[in-house]
Amino acid sequence: MLDILANRIYRHLFAAQILSLLGSGLTTVALGLLAYDLAGADAGAVLGTALALKMVAYVGVAPVAGALAGRWPRRRLLVLLDLCRAALVLLLPFVTEIWQIYALVFLFQSFSAAFTPAFQATIPDILPGERDYTRALSLSRLAYDLETLLSPLLAGLLLTLISFHWLFLGTTFGFLASAVLVVSVRLSSPRPEAGQGSFGKRLTRGARLYLATPRLRGLLALSLAVAAAGAMVIVNTVILVREALGGSDRDVALFFAAYGLGSMIVALTLPRLLESLSARLVMLAGGAGLAILLPLAAISQDYAAALALWLLLGAASALVQTPGGLLLKRSSHAEDRPALFAAQFALSHACWLLTYPLAGWLGAMLGLEATFYVLAAIAAVGTMIAALVWPAGDPSVLPHDHPEQAHNHAHIHDPHHQHEHEGWEGPEPHSHPHRHGPLRHSHELVIDDHHPVWPR
Numbered sequence: 001m002l003d004i005l006a007n008r009i010y011r012h013l014f015a016a017q018i019l020s021l022l023g024s025g026l027t028t029v030a031l032g033l034l035a036y037d038l039a040g041a042d043a044g045a046v047l048g049t050a051l052a053l054k055m056v057a058y059v060g061v062a063p064v065a066g067a068l069a070g071r072w073p074r075r076r077l078l079v080l081l082d083l084c085r086a087a088l089v090l091l092l093p094f095v096t097e098i099w100q101i102y103a104l105v106f107l108f109q110s111f112s113a114a115f116t117p118a119f120q121a122t123i124p125d126i127l128p129g130e131r132d133y134t135r136a137l138s139l140s141r142l143a144y145d146l147e148t149l150l151s152p153l154l155a156g157l158l159l160t161l162i163s164f165h166w167l168f169l170g171t172t173f174g175f176l177a178s179a180v181l182v183v184s185v186r187l188s189s190p191r192p193e194a195g196q197g198s199f200g201k202r203l204t205r206g207a208r209l210y211l212a213t214p215r216l217r218g219l220l221a222l223s224l225a226v227a228a229a230g231a232m233v234i235v236n237t238v239i240l241v242r243e244a245l246g247g248s249d250r251d252v253a254l255f256f257a258a259y260g261l262g263s264m265i266v267a268l269t270l271p272r273l274l275e276s277l278s279a280r281l282v283m284l285a286g287g288a289g290l291a292i293l294l295p296l297a298a299i300s301q302d303y304a305a306a307l308a309l310w311l312l313l314g315a316a317s318a319l320v321q322t323p324g325g326l327l328l329k330r331s332s333h334a335e336d337r338p339a340l341f342a343a344q345f346a347l348s349h350a351c352w353l354l355t356y357p358l359a360g361w362l363g364a365m366l367g368l369e370a371t372f373y374v375l376a377a378i379a380a381v382g383t384m385i386a387a388l389v390w391p392a393g394d395p396s397v398l399p400h401d402h403p404e405q406a407h408n409h410a411h412i413h414d415p416h417h418q419h420e421h422e423g424w425e426g427p428e429p430h431s432h433p434h435r436h437g438p439l440r441h442s443h444e445l446v447i448d449d450h451h452p453v454w455p456r
Contacts (some may be wrong), residue, residue, distance in 0.1 A: 066342025
């Protein structure tokens, strides 16, 4: 898996990702301490509101960022977003009012909602081979899981030496270092023909491409299953461990570590697994695992069994989440990837925006056991929908018909553009009115301007 780090561009970007994740993790820890410093016993409500604002930013800002990212030089965009996040974090130590926390958190997460999809859409251009890209996805999954485990540990060590306000300064340096790493490599910019049409069309383009692709509709349904299980883990682990199992705060941390360990085990083994099994089979198995494990967690009264279930829940979640980037790569042209990755980012976080409050409110109203069953039912429905809307064979090369049409857009002379020129049209890609005759052919198909509907 580590062989792909021999690619200098990917190595620098992976290091930038790690620094960015650590910066975000340290910011979360310091933000909790800042909230307690300002709000005291009401710090939980402040953090809950901040997390809700984070999800709103993710869902609302990502499509806008995707519409803009197709027209901006990729490296300049990523560096600008890192610098903006560094500047905002640097302001947090000077906050004196609760509303200021909310405003800065919303802006910070808005920039993150723009950075993450643009960053993710860059990797397939650097590693075009599917084998290498699969390994990059596994490394990315490992980075996320290690950040979850190491950020609190690193923050704890630093807090023995410095005040939590200094964590914000360290985070700022992390984002600045990430920006330097991005500057140090050459990244491809969007092709000139990308991003055509009005801003409104570009704003919805990612979602239109996404929802018109059967395998991506399956990915969205499975994202709901992951959100159902993940919300139970994040929101209710402390209640399960402290109330049902009689554990301590240390036990709560151990359960979260088990969940992360399960995810990391899958990340390490998934590249080899995907060489022999289809992504559809692996991801549906993960979704089915979530639907089965949640009811078992509801009835588990044994500490060791519950800990093992948390490890398996982490593994099942990673089986679904890690190959997602592979599906997005297979389902898009390079110029559409920022919009498509932004659509996945927004739609998947919309699932979390639904399941987070469900896990919390139902837990308070119905009790933990009933809440496990409700979220398990959501995971099961999501997995069943994915199995229905994602074709079992999922061929990439499909025979299809093109009706006769005439239109005007930027293009190159590919199998869809075989027409005469008068000499004034200019070098390719160029834009001029042209006509397509009726055509039937087969090729690797993705949804785009010439294939707006998936063929039956």
